[in-house]
Amino acid sequence: MQKLVTVVITVYNGEKYLAEAIESVLNQTYRSLELILVNDGSKDRSLEIIRNYAAKDDRIVVIDHPNKGISASNNAALAIAKGFYYAKIDADDTMSPLRIEKQVAYLENNPEVSMVSCQAFYINAKGKVIGEQITPGYTKIEDSHIARKTGELVIALHSGFMTYMDKMREVGGYREDLKCMVDLDLYTRLLQKGGAMIIMPDKFINYRMHLSSVMAITSKDNLMQVTRSWLRDSYKKQVQGITPLSFEEYKEAQRKENFFVRLRQQCANLSYHFRRNAIIYYGDRNYLPFIYSLTMATLLQPTHIFKRLIVWGKRKIKP
Secondary structure, three states: OOOOEEEEEEEOOOHHHHHHHHHHHHOOOOOOEEEEEEEEOOOOOHHHHHHHHHHHOOOEEEEEEOOOOHHHHHHHHHHHOOOOEEEEOOOOOEEOOOHHHHHHHHHHHOOOOOEEEEEEEEEOOOOOEEEEEOOOOOOOHHHHHHHHHHOOOOOOOHHHOEEEHHHHHHOOOOOOOOOOOHHHHHHHHHHHOOOOEEEEEEEEEEEEOOOOOHHHHHHHOOHHHHHHHHHHHHHHHHHOOOOOOOHHHHHHHHHOOOHHHHHHHHHHHHHHHHHHHHHHHHHOOOHHHHHHHHHHHHHHOHHHHHHHHHHHHHOOOOO
16 A cells, blocks of 8 residues: 655745646656645735645645745645655646656665655746756765765755655754755755665656746845855754854854955855856747856856856757
8 A cells, every 4th residue: 555645835926837836746656645735825826726726636735824934834734744755846846747656666665765856857937848957966875974974965956855754753844944945954954863865866857947936036145055055064063063153143254254255155156146047048048138147157157157068068958
């Protein structure tokens, strides 16, 4: 008998792509599913779309609450989830029909692994494949052992994430004091509890690149980059037995850094923002903004961008 998998989608004003995300869950070959849809105070038609699907499929559970943010919304789903496994997908992405079946099979056949993610295709606003997202590392158990000893921040695709429900509850779910990078923080806390992450080579997720995504918005004001840097510093300090700085203390310490160190970091942050936008514009065949964004990214961080262009070329990314 198949163990129940709880799939969670949280949404805030995501009416444009939400139906596609829901359909991709309901069309899984693995049938023992519970889909919890959390409407996080949307002001568009997201709740109407959710209720329409819930009326047609009794596997759907609906949570509707005022805007609380991604962590609180995921934790609200976690509080009522009935699944043996926990799986995540974002409201603007889709997954292949075999995703849940394959990931459950991997966990069942590899008891030493406590969580999995996967690779992804980049898609544009219209759903056209425009490239690949390849997250490096965590292909073998030893990678997790090394990361745990060094306090490495675990990076993996959130939309492709699956773990055991009891593991999620053991670490208290998502941290609600973080505005972003909540997924990387979650994986790292799970890893520090003794788990192991494996990033499967399969591209089970279609990861949508668009200018209104959370990643695009948070990259613009450097919040994402600063939070990731702080988390990385915090976990490294923890394994060394050093008390980590608070987020505000860390930002203050960063402001006191040497001018050229701060300039280099600011250039890297801005380059990342322009690089993401370049991918989005390229996928939409909006070539003038693409050229501008790529030029800005290159001027801000030329060596890194040239290396990335070589990688993109090898992956044969098509407009």
